[in-house]
Amino acid sequence: MCPKDEHLQKPALSSQFEVGGLAVRNRVVLAPMSGVTDLPFRQLAWRFGAGMVVTEMVASRELVGNAAESWARLRSSGIDPHVVQLAGREAHWMAEAAKIVAGNGAAIVDINMGCPAKKVTGGYSGSALMRDPDHALSLIEATVKAVNVPVTLKMRLGWDDQSINAPLIARRAQDAGVRMITIHGRTRMQFYNGKADWDAIRAVRDVISIPLIANGDVATADDAHEILKRSGADAVMIGRSSQGRPWHAGVLAGSIAHPGTAEIIATVEEHYAMMLDFYGVDVGLRHARKHLGWYLDRFAPQTTGAGKAAIMTSTDPAAVIARTMAALSAGAVPLQESDAAA
Numbered sequence: 001m002c003p004k005d006e007h008l009q010k011p012a013l014s015s016q017f018e019v020g021g022l023a024v025r026n027r028v029v030l031a032p033m034s035g036v037t038d039l040p041f042r043q044l045a046w047r048f049g050a051g052m053v054v055t056e057m058v059a060s061r062e063l064v065g066n067a068a069e070s071w072a073r074l075r076s077s078g079i080d081p082h083v084v085q086l087a088g089r090e091a092h093w094m095a096e097a098a099k100i101v102a103g104n105g106a107a108i109v110d111i112n113m114g115c116p117a118k119k120v121t122g123g124y125s126g127s128a129l130m131r132d133p134d135h136a137l138s139l140i141e142a143t144v145k146a147v148n149v150p151v152t153l154k155m156r157l158g159w160d161d162q163s164i165n166a167p168l169i170a171r172r173a174q175d176a177g178v179r180m181i182t183i184h185g186r187t188r189m190q191f192y193n194g195k196a197d198w199d200a201i202r203a204v205r206d207v208i209s210i211p212l213i214a215n216g217d218v219a220t221a222d223d224a225h226e227i228l229k230r231s232g233a234d235a236v237m238i239g240r241s242s243q244g245r246p247w248h249a250g251v252l253a254g255s256i257a258h259p260g261t262a263e264i265i266a267t268v269e270e271h272y273a274m275m276l277d278f279y280g281v282d283v284g285l286r287h288a289r290k291h292l293g294w295y296l297d298r299f300a301p302q303t304t305g306a307g308k309a310a311i312m313t314s315t316d317p318a319a320v321i322a323r324t325m326a327a328l329s330a331g332a333v334p335l336q337e338s339d340a341a342a
């Protein structure tokens with residue numbers, strides 16, 4: 001079969017697929033991002049038509065210890081399937097946490113084996129688990145055994161270039177009952193440097209039959225088609241390219257037309273209100289700053305210096321949103337153009 005035919009046979013990004021018997025409405029998935037994909041952001045991305053959205057990672061031991069922040073991270077409302085990601089290094093805590101999240105409405109439990117942060121790998125969770133596949137498997141098996149809902153796994157290609165073991169772990173995870181695998185096409189030692197290796201993900205495709213999601217550096221529809229073609233994956237996951245545009249997954253999936261200027265501005269206003277409501281005014285105001293910064297960078301890049309500082313440092317929510325609206329309304333670049341160019 002020539003490459004062109006192969007490409008033509010790929011399912012459309014807008015088509016449905018299944019994970020462990022659950023329907024996923026299209027093939028563009030919003031990545032879990034700590035500090036970003038909280039409930040307000042996921043609600044917006046879901047409403048705009050992302051195929052699936054995933055919570056920020058929830059630390060298993062902290063959740064079992066009843067930490068308020070962990071509980072906030074696993075809240076959901078109207079999102080289907082509700083996918084909760086757990087991180088941890090001990091089978092026992094992962095299993096206990098999985099029972100809690102499944103008992104509280106999670107339709108899918110995702111295991112984080114990709115996080116490169118020193119804070120996380122230093123505790124031997126996240127991508128550090130990839131250094132010890134036997135241990136990783138014990139944790140996966142315990143999680144699968146603990147719950148009746150599908151368990152999925154997200155990881156990188158390996159720890160470093162000398163230890164590319166995602167295919168081995170993926171195969172063993174499938175045998176242990178994992179129902180979907182996501183691969184970020186970088187090693188842990190790459191952190192976020194260089195370019196994600198979309199071709200390397202195919203080695204995982206070659207050894208598993210469960211759904212595979214490819215991830216890393218996908219910003220445009222062309223990227224999405226290309227990563228699927230090169231990796232052989234069933235769906236694509238997008239992270240950073242959705243920052244400052246929660247509608248992006250939905251646009252790539254063809255769920256919605258690209259929002260126009262008025263809708264973008266209304267969305268920013270709504271997002272801000274949702275964050276203040278979710279976190280309370282003091283915490284919400286601080287958490288919202290990074291989102292406002294992303295919106296301004298994308299759609300009002302002329303807002304710099306004192307103008308931006310006034311938005312980023314004010315503790316008066318009414319003033320913050322009024323200034324942001326004014327900056328976006330006066331945006332120096334046509335909104336759609338800057339969005340498409342990113």
Ligand SMILES: Cc1cc2nc3c(=O)[nH]c(=O)nc-3n(C[C@H](O)[C@H](O)[C@H](O)COP(=O)(O)O)c2cc1C
Nearest residue numbers: 031032033034056057112184216217218238239240
């Ligand atoms: C701010 C930030 C937070 C992240 N938090 C998580 C997380 O909680 N769990 C996880 O599995 N990956 C996390 N990731 C990794 C992303 O899910 C994704 O794999 C990575 O950003 C590559 O995709 P992208 O190039 O589309 O951004 C995070 C990434 C970023 C930038």
